[in-house]
Amino acid sequence: MGVVIGIDVGGSTTKVVGIANDKICNPMFVRATDPVASLFGALGKYLYDNGIPLSSVDKILLTGVGSAYITQPLYGLPTARVDEFLANGLGAQFRTRLDKLIVVSMGTGTSFVRVKDNDVQHIGGVGIGGGTILGLSRLLLKTQDFKQIIELALKGSLETIDLRIKDICNRPLPGLPLNATASIFGKAAANAKQEDIAAGIVHMVLQTIGQAAILSSLNSDINDFVLIGNLTRMPQCNETFPSLEKMFQKRFLIPEFAEYRTAIGAALAYIQGKECEEILP
Numbered sequence: 001m002g003v004v005i006g007i008d009v010g011g012s013t014t015k016v017v018g019i020a021n022d023k024i025c026n027p028m029f030v031r032a033t034d035p036v037a038s039l040f041g042a043l044g045k046y047l048y049d050n051g052i053p054l055s056s057v058d059k060i061l062l063t064g065v066g067s068a069y070i071t072q073p074l075y076g077l078p079t080a081r082v083d084e085f086l087a088n089g090l091g092a093q094f095r096t097r098l099d100k101l102i103v104v105s106m107g108t109g110t111s112f113v114r115v116k117d118n119d120v121q122h123i124g125g126v127g128i129g130g131g132t133i134l135g136l137s138r139l140l141l142k143t144q145d146f147k148q149i150i151e152l153a154l155k156g157s158l159e160t161i162d163l164r165i166k167d168i169c170n171r172p173l174p175g176l177p178l179n180a181t182a183s184i185f186g187k188a189a190a191n192a193k194q195e196d197i198a199a200g201i202v203h204m205v206l207q208t209i210g211q212a213a214i215l216s217s218l219n220s221d222i223n224d225f226v227l228i229g230n231l232t233r234m235p236q237c238n239e240t241f242p243s244l245e246k247m248f249q250k251r252f253l254i255p256e257f258a259e260y261r262t263a264i265g266a267a268l269a270y271i272q273g274k275e276c277e278e279i280l281p
Helices: 035-049 065-069 084-093 130-140 146-155 194-216 237-248 258-271
Strands: 003-009 013-020 023-031 057-063 079-081 100-106 110-116 119-126 181-183 224-228 251-253 277-279
Touching: 003 035, 003 065, 003 258, 013 035, 013 258, 023 035, 023 258, 035 057, 035 065, 057 258, 084 100, 084 110, 084 119, 084 224, 084 258, 100 194, 110 194, 119 194, 130 146, 130 194, 146 194, 194 237, 224 258, 237 251
Parallel strands: 003 057, 057 079, 100 224, 224 251
Antiparallel strands: 003 013, 013 023, 079 277, 100 110, 110 119
16 A cells, blocks of 8 residues: 545644555645645645645545635545544544544534544534634634744743632632632633633633533443643643642553644544545545
């Protein structure tokens, strides 16, 4: 088998990864305002930068919301479309050695996919994610520069923003330590610092995602959550999710190439013989 290429086509970001001989080959992403331009730019650059001739490409697998715009094979190569939730599941499970898990795909919003052995099922989601961070930051911080938002948040404190259990009670409650959040933004003042507001926005989104993921596992025997998507690169993940692990006795895993796992899953769908929709000339 030659190189199998998986492409996750988002609204403004396209991620490309090649798999050859069970090895991940230099994932890359390209930003563009148009999904089709983003797709062709990303694929062309990926093939060129990695020295992959068209004759070595066995198959191209597309997934993501932007893949619906593609109605013909790319560069005349065999091209197919993969269900995004299937790609999430296969990609998140890859090399984790987990038989059962819930995929937490953190993008503009957040989706939850349950994986049990070979069964992959979309179980819901929440409209909270990167889009929430950007939207609230436009309103409250007057910026939509994601890097600037994260840098502000790293300098901020939640002590002046979130109401904690310790603010309303002098002893821990059952299952809730004193530093647990009682009310997100419940302590915020009108003159709060920009850095503290940024910290509150980021923490609100990550904590809401984590708690929603835990709720999605109720009445099941699943205790492992695999985080994928662009938000996994945020340094605040290293604080928020470990605290939820301790509180709820669950495990959150951010795998290697976490932001590329959907593209990886698209390629794996073909490699593992899963159902794909062929895109014909």
